[in-house]
Amino acid sequence: MESQTQQQPEAPTRETTEGRVYTVTGGDWDEIVTAAAKADDERIIVNMGPQHPSTHGVLRLILEIDGETVTEARCGIGYLHTGIEKNMEFRNWTQGTTFVTRMDYLTPLFNETAYCLAVERLLGITEDIPERATVIRVLMMELNRISSHLVCLATGGMEIGSTTLMIYGFRDREIILDIFELVTGLRMNHAYVRPGGLAQDLPPGALDQIREGVKTLRGRMHEYDKLATNNPVFKARLVDVGYLDLAGCMALGATGPILRSTGLPHDLRKSNPYCGYEQYEFDVPTADTCDSYGRFLIRLAEMEQSLRIVEQCLDRLRGGPGRVMVEDKKIAWPAQLSLGPDGMGNSLDHIRTIMGESMEALIHHFKLVTEGFHVPAGQAYVAVESPKGELGVHVVSDGGTRPYRVHFRDPSFTNLQSMAAMCEGGQVADVIVAVAGIDPVMGGVDR
């Protein structure tokens, strides 16, 4: 094609042994279409990503397309691999929580809780975690479930052109992030859940703000329903797209909304309750459509259920401040955080005590903070129901003060495998919808 003279410098065309390679940057579609029309082969391989707004981070989709039909679809992942699992082997058990919170950055509190439950099982202190800490964990996880689902709906909406859905989703997520900021000091990367309990109790006024937030969210939930559920354009894009039935889910290990969209009410909170979930009243929403639309409906319904659980948590937390760390001084972090004029940080009272009053307290603090605690050798696997599915943590201890091995079975990683099964044979435009329905977060996929 020698006639192509006005080539853009940032979008060069080059010949390779595999054929001609075009780099598309937007605005140059005419050139590509002309070139594709001239080519004798209908088959084109499109590299979508790793930098693409609708790929949920740095996901690379390799699509072989024949006209508008996707004949083969593959994922390229690993662009966000940060070696968290390896790094944790060089930090003590408590520091691990600051690492795992950065894995799936939309579900930090699930990562933290799952990790801490596993460490606690290794320590054999599962029963000793104060009730209040457990209830706050549930409260934070359920709020986190809503915020994660909201991002899923928001980005999914944006990708199919529904910017209203995006604005709504991010608007309401902000309410939850404000609560997180009040309680943990940060909007994400909280490191709030610690082995043995929590970094600190709820600050004054938190219960009121959460109650207020829940009220606002309850009032707005129907907006998503009104905007999208019966919207013909929305339905046309989602119904029967990203089909994966029960057998497919089992074979591919898909869990969470994908599995529940096949009609199977599998939820670890019901089947293997942890953190006292058996004491809460909630339903497990399902759909029987096996498609992206069913997953959307499930996420909507799950947010409602999460609000129900949050309200039950609020009732249980009425008693006011209480213990949120195990009694065992050999494990319990010696101080809680406190809110100072420059934000959340060390408790000045605690520093006054250890620096000015008690030598023994200083020694204890120093030993626990620098050395950490020993965890008896063995291994444990704890799974929690994250918004995306089964989040499993496999922790191995060699009896030392640092994890010997930590492996996260992130639901995004496993669920993303089903992309090929959902997309092959479908239209190119449906790939976006199918991937949005999987709700992969690359921080969790690549870890």
Place this chain on the structure above:
Amino acid sequence: MSDGTEESAAAEGAEGAEGAETAESGVPTPRAGATELEVVGVRHGMFGGSNPSEHAGVGGNSGDTSGYGRLVRPIVLPGASPRPYGHGWFDECADELEGALEEQGLDVGAVIEKTVVDRGEITFHVEREFLTQVMKTLRDDPALRFELCTGVSGVHYPGDRGRELHAVYHLRSITHNRLIRVETSAPDDDPVIPSTFAVYPTNDWHERETYDFFGIVFEGHPALTRIMMPDDWLGHPQRKDYPLGGIPVEYKGAQIPAPDQRRSYN
């Protein structure tokens, strides 16, 4: 390190024989209720510095002159458990599995190296050559029916001679609401474990990940390529002999060594 590895090898040999016997005859080991311990390595000193499991020298590179650097302690994991396993369904599940394997004409003692019950979890240590068959049995037998595999997790025990690389599978039965762990191992100089892809297609990416990070070759996997690291990467980063890396940084006027070079406790 020589004294330590001998110790571990000896303990392991004894353990292996005992585990087989327990599985074969169902005779409980003398200490009922207690789990035997299995030595997988030795710990040197108190202050890590460099990679503690790899460098066994006195105090590693930490500059430790406290004398604690001469401490040598075995690293022991829970070993084979005696019958009954308890916890409600553990015995039933083990019976079903052993029965199903016997029906297939297999010698249970040769297939299941040992069964470990620890912290309310049951682990079947399976010899690698029978892994696929055991997994298939676990999936298909109506009394077992572990439909869902939650993937593979690799663990590297450089001190566990002859079985340095472990592959750990967690299987979930939604039908019976059970969770078990299947563990298999391979030596460093023959890091081959049969692929379970044909039984659990979900392990496609998980096996690629474990290959990428530990160098375990899953024989029979349709396309065992790296998944996280770049294709031309050298080495397998999550093995214990692979350094974490990092450079010293300056913080408030002081040089802070890289994380794996810091003084730490083990």
